[in-house]
Amino acid sequence: MRVPQHLRSGDLGFDMTPMIDVVFLLIIFFLVSSHLARQEAQMELPLPFADSGVAADEIAGRRLTLNVTGEGAMVLAGRPVSRDELSRRLVAAHQAAGGELEVRIRGNRDVPYRHIAPIMLSCARTGIWNVTIGVYRSEEAP
Numbered sequence: 001m002r003v004p005q006h007l008r009s010g011d012l013g014f015d016m017t018p019m020i021d022v023v024f025l026l027i028i029f030f031l032v033s034s035h036l037a038r039q040e041a042q043m044e045l046p047l048p049f050a051d052s053g054v055a056a057d058e059i060a061g062r063r064l065t066l067n068v069t070g071e072g073a074m075v076l077a078g079r080p081v082s083r084d085e086l087s088r089r090l091v092a093a094h095q096a097a098g099g100e101l102e103v104r105i106r107g108n109r110d111v112p113y114r115h116i117a118p119i120m121l122s123c124a125r126t127g128i129w130n131v132t133i134g135v136y137r138s139e140e141a142p
Helices: 017-041 083-096 113-126
Strands: 062-068 074-076 079-081 101-107 130-133
Touching (some): 101 113
Antiparallel strands (some): 074 079
């Protein structure tokens, strides 16, 4: 039996096309997800002013940014959420982050505390103790 000529060469090829496709998909995924994460923190809200306090350390863990509008509506990941849905999402995010979750509350300076207190209670019940409040320093006033 005669072996065809193209099989005798001994050169094995490695197809890089699927690997390149996966790399491009990962790049696109991270570009889109980082854009959405930045968009949460850039929602136009008149934040309250603070003269004291310390800047929050950048932690390696996961951060969840919750925006509270002047009417008390909560916006998480660009979508309005109810208190019940917020509790469920906090539990899921806390478990997914392995306990290293920071919740940053960005509230309108005119929103009453009665809209912020349930958020902090939900965090405490979930076991999330790293809760920060987004504010402007007095010298950084826009």
